[in-house]
Amino acid sequence: MGFVPAIVVGSDTPRKQKSETSGISKKRAINRIKQGPRQKVGDVEDLLTYLYQKDKRNKWVTDEKEISRFQHTLLEWYKKNRRQLPWRQTLMEGQPNPYHIWVSETMLQQTRVTNVIGYYKKWLQTFPDIPSLAASSLERVNEIWAGLGYYRRAKLLHEGAQTIMSRFDGKVPEDIKVLQSIPGIGPYTSAAIASIAFNKPYAVCDGNVFRVLSRLFSIDLDISSTDNQSLFRSLAQFLMFKEMAADYNQAMMELGATVCTPKSFDCNHCPVQRWCNSFQIANEHQVPLSDIVCQFPVKSSRVKQNEEELLVYLIKFANHFLMLKNISRNLLGNLWHFPYVIWKRNGNTMTEEEKIQHECCLVGVLHSCGYPLNDTNGLPKLLHESAIPIGQVEHLFTHIKQIIHVKFVCVSSETKLVIESSSRRIGGVGPNDDSIEYRWLTEEQMEKSAISRQMMKVMELYQKQKKQKVIHSFFC
Numbered sequence: 001m002g003f004v005p006a007i008v009v010g011s012d013t014p015r016k017q018k019s020e021t022s023g024i025s026k027k028r029a030i031n032r033i034k035q036g037p038r039q040k041v042g043d044v045e046d047l048l049t050y051l052y053q054k055d056k057r058n059k060w061v062t063d064e065k066e067i068s069r070f071q072h073t074l075l076e077w078y079k080k081n082r083r084q085l086p087w088r089q090t091l092m093e094g095q096p097n098p099y100h101i102w103v104s105e106t107m108l109q110q111t112r113v114t115n116v117i118g119y120y121k122k123w124l125q126t127f128p129d130i131p132s133l134a135a136s137s138l139e140r141v142n143e144i145w146a147g148l149g150y151y152r153r154a155k156l157l158h159e160g161a162q163t164i165m166s167r168f169d170g171k172v173p174e175d176i177k178v179l180q181s182i183p184g185i186g187p188y189t190s191a192a193i194a195s196i197a198f199n200k201p202y203a204v205c206d207g208n209v210f211r212v213l214s215r216l217f218s219i220d221l222d223i224s225s226t227d228n229q230s231l232f233r234s235l236a237q238f239l240m241f242k243e244m245a246a247d248y249n250q251a252m253m254e255l256g257a258t259v260c261t262p263k264s265f266d267c268n269h270c271p272v273q274r275w276c277n278s279f280q281i282a283n284e285h286q287v288p289l290s291d292i293v294c295q296f297p298v299k300s301s302r303v304k305q306n307e308e309e310l311l312v313y314l315i316k317f318a319n320h321f322l323m324l325k326n327i328s329r330n331l332l333g334n335l336w337h338f339p340y341v342i343w344k345r346n347g348n349t350m351t352e353e354e355k356i357q358h359e360c361c362l363v364g365v366l367h368s369c370g371y372p373l374n375d376t377n378g379l380p381k382l383l384h385e386s387a388i389p390i391g392q393v394e395h396l397f398t399h400i401k402q403i404i405h406v407k408f409v410c411v412s413s414e415t416k417l418v419i420e421s422s423s424r425r426i427g428g429v430g431p432n433d434d435s436i437e438y439r440w441l442t443e444e445q446m447e448k449s450a451i452s453r454q455m456m457k458v459m460e461l462y463q464k465q466k467k468q469k470v471i472h473s474f475f476c
Helices: 026-035 044-054 056-062 064-081 086-092 098-107 113-126 130-135 138-145 152-168 187-198 207-217 226-239 242-258 277-284 289-293 352-369 379-385 453-468
Strands: 306-317 320-326 340-345 388-396 400-410 424-426 436-441
Touching: 044 056, 044 226, 056 064, 056 277, 064 226, 064 242, 086 098, 086 113, 098 113, 098 152, 098 187, 113 138, 130 152, 138 152, 187 242, 207 226, 207 242, 207 277, 277 289, 306 453, 320 352, 352 379, 352 424, 352 436, 379 400, 388 453, 400 453
Parallel strands: 306 400
Antiparallel strands: 306 320, 306 340, 320 436, 388 400, 424 436
């Protein structure tokens, strides 16, 4: 069917902006639009010019009054339809708390709102303000964050709080550039804090905003490109209602999160459909909305995920499970996990040398606990002859898919092991000759400890098998 295809902005690579948030004069941009497009699409003025010249449906960007109508319509919709979320409480009370906004925006990165709400409440109960977070240990921070994933966010929140205490007397700075000097606060988070907490006129661009803008103007630009993201931010800044920056930014994000969603979009109830190029194209050419809307945003194929297969050992003794923690930058750094070996990477079985390195780590830990390792009662017997397969689980990171094979090992109650109430550290036993910390934890203690999500899945598998008594005779 001969409908108008997506707007394709020229093949020249757009140049980066000197300042995406310095404010763009609408009158200057509108005058440039009327002069006609340049050969290159290099800044927001060129982009707006191209959009207008390519498709007259976008002509409203040349009319300041029409832009104002768009802004006010969106804000009116937001006031009536915004979700009642806990981090919006202080905003609705007229006393925005920058710390609350910082925590919520950090938690919401690559995480669903429904998953964040409980963790957000628990976090503020534990760390009600920046001084309490800064004074806490990283271990405690990870315990409260446990299960939310992407633990580096928690570590950076902790470091950021300590920086704010030492450099800014415990007060979150208002200046966007100063905010970006704090660990964990980049362009997006700094714009969110500055605009939502302090009503500074900076556009906030998350995935929801990219999607709304790309559909609003039918922009066929790959949002995976850093240069293109810069253009989208400049476009968002151009459309910004500066006098009500906090509400306007939240309205744009709310529209993308609840109406202009990736798949289950609701164009018929969209408050800004009269300005939406994609909606108009579909109606004019009488084609399904999905045929047009689903074209946007354009995003290049994701990098192929690596695949790992792990062997995880649940080693149980007297209702306690052996857990390790290596202080490193790997996926499980600073988190408690069950002993494991990476069996395969992308189909390639690990080398014998790698296997020995991992087993030496476990030998060192068991020896420290007093486990009698000898020729007749060695590690191979414990892990291979005594270990019982109980199933497998899968876990996805952004760039890694893990298939986790779980084996259960019950250490005889006659074995004289030393179980201490606190953790112990031994040196030079990790695969990279790192020091490693170990501890024996009960199931109840695990619930209060910083344990990675994939290891929680392993424990859930164990509890399921135990409850169903499918292999009850294997458990001691």
